[in-house]
């Protein structure tokens with residue numbers, strides 16, 4: 001097992017990474033405020049892992065209640081969030097009850113938002129079971145639900161007390177989901193970690209083959225990058241926005257097509273190519289560097305162009321982005337591979353040209 005810390009002072013917490021951690025309740029027991037938890041999962045992950053976790057905790061005297069949500073990004077909404085509140089209230093969960101998210105980023109984001117708001121905040125633990133959630137969404141405290149007009153528009157910053165990434169759970173992850181997670185993995189290389197990007201170019205096939213050592217190493221490297229960024233800028237006043245590379249374009253794709261049509265990672269991949277192409281148009285990247293980005297994403301089995309929505313539709317949706325300031329769009333672009341930058345330099349014509357150049361015609 002490898003352990004990293006997210007250095008947030010009194011609210012610092014560990015991220016444990018390793019195979020079989022789900023069967024080690026001691027990691028959780030020491031972090032509970034009271035011997036009571038509410039596990040939030042979904043109808044795909046629940047049948048795979050809920051009884052194991054529940055059994056391990058109950059065997060140690062913990063009262064366990066659970067709520068099983070319908071699976072999918074389309075359910076990351078108010079109605080489904082309310083199912084969590086119904087369950088917490090129905091079981092008379094108290095302020096000391098710990099909410100545990102068991103699942104991918106959708107479950108994590110919703111359980112986290114519920115934990116942030118139930119009785120004005122209860123303790124929260126993340127047990128991520130997708131690659132994307134193990135490298136990104138379980139760390140850093142962004143929680144949210146979607147709105148028809150925009151992704152993650154209603155939410156809160158609310159840190160977990162513990163993250164447990166059992167890499168053995170990735171054995172059951174569908175291939176399309178594994179690839180979607182690789183979009184966020186590649187993101188860290190692009191925004192701040194050139195040696196990692198080089199490593200990914202050499203090892204992407206091992207990751208696709210689920211080589212346990214390669215996966216564990218990549219997850220740890222991503223978590224280390226994310227933990228550093230979050231510790232430096234918890235609420236995204238500056239550097240944290242770099243974690244949004246490809247997301248302003250990607251969120252527009254997810255919203256336009258209907259949540260769940262393209263996976264989050266797939267939309268981020270296409271958006272990352274758009275960001276790289278825009279960076280080239282601004283004179284920051286060479287064509288060969290854009291090609292390097294495109295090639296790695298393609299090798300990871302990810303889309304490298306977006307749907308042909310028309311640049312106007314993209315721009316309209318992108319205007320809802322949370323990084324907009326005084327009506328001005330700010331985008332994460334690349335000054336180099338391994339050097340992301342948040343920039344308002346590009347005008348609408350530049351952005352539209354990059355979108356059109358990277359959309360399927």
Ligand SMILES: NC(=O)c1ccc[n+]([C@@H]2O[C@H](COP(=O)([O-])OP(=O)(O)OC[C@H]3O[C@@H](n4cnc5c(N)ncnc54)[C@H](O)[C@@H]3O)[C@@H](O)[C@H]2O)c1
Pocket residue numbers: 042044045048071072073076103104105106107109129130131132133136137138139140141142143152169170171172173174177180181264265
């Ligand atoms: N909070 C953040 O910082 C952050 C970061 C990145 C993404 N996100 C959000 O995360 C979501 C995407 O997360 P995701 O890619 O994990 O999607 P997801 O949660 O929908 O999980 C993907 C699919 O895999 C299934 N699944 C999960 N674990 C499994 C396992 N071990 N075996 C078999 N199937 C399993 C899920 O039920 C689902 O069908 C998006 O809503 C995105 O906005 C949040």
Ligand SMILES: O=C(O)C(=O)C[C@@H](O)[C@H](O)[C@H](O)COP(=O)(O)O
Pocket residue numbers: 136140142151152184236240241243244247322
């Ligand atoms: O943790 C962050 O900060 C991120 O931006 C990580 C992203 O991968 C994630 O998709 C996040 O939810 C996007 O944030 P948003 O603020 O644009 O909704």
Ligand SMILES: [Zn+2]
Pocket residue numbers: 136184247264268
């Ligand atoms: Zn993301």
